[in-house]
Amino acid sequence: MVSVAGCCCCCCGDISIHEERLIDPCRFIKYNQKMFRPDFKEIPENPGIYMYIGKNAEILYVGKAKNLRNRVSSYFSDFEGKPLRTKKMLQAARDVRFVITSSEAEALLLExxxxxxxxxxxxVRLKDSKSYPYLLITKEEYPKIKITRESGAKGEYFGPFVDVxxxxxxxxxxxRVFPLRSCTETRFKxxxxxxxxQIKKCLGPCEKFISKNRYQGLVDQIREFFSGxxxxxxxxxxxxxxxxxxxxxxxxxxxxxxxxxxLSKLFTRQSVVLPDDTKSVDVFVPHVxxxxxxxxxxxxxxxxxxxxxxxILEEFEDPAEVIESFVLQMYSVLRNFPEMIxxxxxxxxxxxxEAIEKLADRKLRFRKRGFASVKELAMKNGKVQTELYxxxxxxxxxxxxxxxxxIGTDKNISRxxxxxxSHLGGSSTVGVSIVSIDGEFSKPQYRKYRIRSGENDDFISIYELFCRKFENIKEGSEKPADLYIVDGGxxxxNSAIRAAEEANYDASFISISKGRSIKFMKDKQEESVESVHLPGRKNxxxxxxxxxxxLFIQKVRDESHRFAIDYSRKLALKNFKRSPLLLLEGVGEKTVKKILEVYPDIYHRKDMDAETLAENCKIPQKTAERVxxxxxxH
Structure with a gap:
């Protein structure tokens, strides 16, 4: 397998959401002499991959080819008839690079x-970078069943399932039907x-209240159920x-x-599409x-x-042209292969x-005909999902x-x-930025920042974060946004705007903050207690x-808050042994971990009451009072 420097295998990113069908000047792009055009004679006629490179040396597009010269040159013939997406890519390209492979299958894997x-x-990229969920029957003396997205543990796997x-x-x-144990191995021993x-959700194998053979019989029935x-x-x-x-x-x-x-309730949930076939089959149906x-x-x-x-694919992408890449991406995430595709x-x-069998490390069956009923069902599902989309x-x-x-703009807002x-106390102030593209969160583009200045000062921290962000945009390591939302007043x-002005960067900003309300009147108010602030507007x-x-602005803000808290929690737990709470009587490391898991920003919750802390963190009342x-x- 030929490799490219700097490339390694990891989970897939997101499929971008179908763009709004507005009039776009790129729709009328015409070829001109200033656009990049490679010297086709320098491109070999071997199988391999080609990469179109942008102005910041980023890879705009990668494709595989049986004959690299023929494939690259095809982009520059009948330019006017090319899809809009291809025209945009060629307009942005500044160079093309290639890697030769020994076969087209290896090129597909490298792509x-x-x-x-x-x-x-x-x-085109898979929308969800996470692997699909599977059911695992563990390999233990008294097995248990659990849901997992990993495939490293020993045992039998059933799936994949789409809806976790x-x-x-x-x-x-x-x-409930087959009450297997769910405890950890330590607890079981x-x-x-x-x-x-006691509540009849386990048969007590730990105290031998059920024989090993009878317990194994329950496991076998679960195995039979998931085998169909x-x-x-x-x-x-x-x-x-x-x-x-x-x-x-x-x-x-x-x-x-x-x-x-x-169990009869579960029987009725599954629709039979291949009544005489017990094989595992994956079916892929492209549609428009x-x-x-x-x-x-x-x-x-x-x-x-x-x-x-x-x-859903981007723009007017022909699904038949990307189906190979799509299927290979899916199996590189699944890492679990059916008997037939x-x-x-x-x-x-x-x-x-050939590419999938290299991933699977075994032979698979591929069918070219049949499955008419399944194809029809897939088309119906695809149509319904398209209408919902x-x-x-x-x-x-x-x-x-x-x-x-x-916000008073005519500019299109997409990103x-x-x-x-988030403040953790001391020097542990962190910042985050999350990205929403066409209404969908793009988690691979989320960013974390360790704030170096302005301890516990929101204004200075916001200013530093945006100064670094605009510098990153200038260097090409981050992309500019059409609108920035700041969590705060x-x-x-104004701190964010000051950073933009000093960087000579033209950007749109708003912020959202919680206002004041009388507690007992909160639910009766028609207006929200949250306010949206605009630059240059007093009220x-x-x-x-x-x-x-x-609701949309709140959703985006809440996602940034969740991401910030997750980041804070990881840092807080990493440094929990340095916590000043350990100096308090009756507070040990376990107690500190319990508190930081729930409230990583505990040091700034001056209004926290002992009763709430004790209940949410499962700690004694007296300990909570000391904290x-x-x-x-302090």
Whole structure:
């Protein structure tokens, strides 16, 4: 495998959301002599990857080719007929580089690695960088089941599942039917039953209240269920219920009856699409509805659909042209491979199958025909998801128009950043910025800042953060935003504006802060207690509580606050042994960790009462009183 310096394998980034269909001058781009054009004679005719490079040496686009010279030169023939996205990319390009590989399959794998690590602006990328959830049956003397996104632990994996919420619901119901243990290995080895045994959510294997063979029988039934053999599970339970009844173990028979009823609820949830097939099959169907491109993936296990997911592609991207890259990205995240793969409309499987089999380290079956019923179901799902997406897009357009009107600009708003400052006490002041693009959070572009000056001073901290941000934008390590939202009042807003003015940077700003309200009147007020501040305006904007624009700004602000608290918590726990709270009587390291996990900014919560601290952190009342007293005077 050929590698590129600076590239390594990591999780995928986000698929950008379909851009607003507004008139764009780039739509009418025409080729001109000033646009970059490579010398085709210098490009080899070998298989490999090509990379278009931007003005800041960033990778704009990476693609694979069987013949590099032919593929690159094709971009400059019939320029007017090229998609808008391709025109934009060529207009921004300043150079093209290439890496030769031994085969087209290796080129596809290398392309996939670069998409994951470099996140080129004009490549299609999977929306969710996290792996899909799986069900794991652990490899222990008394196994347990758990939901995981990792594949390193020993045991059997079932999945993938798309909706982790639904999977949790299924697992909860399964554990009512088959009450396996859920405790840690350390707790299990203590050999004493816990509360879950008392409430009949565990059969007490730790004290041998259930035999190993009988316990393993419950595990086998869960295994059968997730393998798709639900009828055999039903039959087994019915026979067991009858046996218990015949032997006059009526209480156990009644318990088995209740479990059978609970399991019947799960049977009805799964739709059978391949009734005579027990193989694991993944189906990918590209589609275009109302000029919106997408790809729907369906995961089938034991003839039943375990999950379906539709990814919306950018602009008017032809899904058939990116299906290979999309599927390979998905399996590089999943790292779990079915027995069979079917991709609608893909005739030449040779390159993709070779690349996926290298990832899987085993042979896989690829089907070119069949699965008509599954394809039809995938198309229906894709159409529904596209319609929901367009409705969501329409609501976003209304909100963005209101936002433009509120701040008094005609400029298009797509990229919004929100900045928040968090104080941990002493020198541990941190700042964060989160990114929302077309209404969707782009987590790979979130940034963290260790504030070097202005301890516990929001104004100075905001000023420093934006000074560094504008310097990063100038150097090309960060992208500029169409609007910056500052968590704070007019003082924080002015600090951000001062940083922009000194950097000679033209940017739009607003800030959001909480106003005052009488506690018992809070729920009766029609207007929100939060205010939005604009530059140069003395009085803030006040919205009604349910105003869509305010709710959107709050959503972005809350995400920045969550990210700041998470960052603060990690730093606080990292340095918890230096906490001044350890000097207090009755406060040890465990207590400090409990407090910092809930309140990483505890040192600045002067109004914290002991009762709330004790309840939320699960610490004694007297200890909480000592902590709150210390916080209030320091």
């Amino acid at each position: 996939n690695n670069i998409i994951k690590t470099e996140k080129p602006r004009y490549n 919420g639904s999977l949790r619901s299924i697992v909860d119901e399964l554990l 203590e050999g004493k039953v816990c509360l879950k045994y 053999n639900v009828e055999s599970v039903r039959e087994h339970m019915e026979k067991e219920m009858q046996r218990l009844s015949d032997e006059m173990h009526f209480e156990e028979a009644a318990l088995m009856r209740d479990r059978l009823r609970g 509805f109302e000029n919106v491109s997408g790809i729907t993936a369906m995961f089938i296990r034991g003839g039943k659909v375990t999950g379906s997911r539709t990814e 079917y991709i609608s409309g893909l005739e030449d499987y040779e390159t993709l199958s 367009l409705k969501k897009l329409s609501r976003r357009k209304d909100i963005y128009e209101k936002l433009k009107k509120a 919004i950043e929100c900045v928040d400052i 007019i003082g924080q807003l 803030p904007l006040n919205f009604k509580k349910n105003d869509p624009l305010l 709150t007293k210390y916080i209030s005077i």
